[in-house]
Amino acid sequence: MPIIINLDQVLADRNMKSKELAEIVGITEANLSILKSGKAKAVRFTTLEAICKALDCQPGDILAYTEE
Template identity: 80%
Template sequence: MPIIVNLDIMLTKRNMKSKELAEIIGITTANMSILKSGKAKAVRFSTLEAICKALDCQPADILEYVED
């Protein structure tokens, strides 16, 4: 998939664990794992909004387009 999820990088920058983020944004750790591994087919705007709010970042900091 040409969309890369850079959630790990942002979590390291903010010194936050993925479990903590999952709790803040209200998703399960299993779904967080799907999101981080790039297996997710889609991301809801509400989830993206919650992630950006929790990590104090922009959507572009989390999502990146890389040509195959």
């Protein structure tokens, strides 16, 4: 898939664990794991907004596009 998920790196930069982010955002750890692994087919803008707010980042810090 040409969309790259950099969520693990942003979490590490913020010294935050996935469990903590999931609680703040209001999603399950399982759903966050699916998103982090790149297996998610879609992400709601409200979820993306909540992640960006929790991590004090921009969507482009989490998502990247690369040509295959």
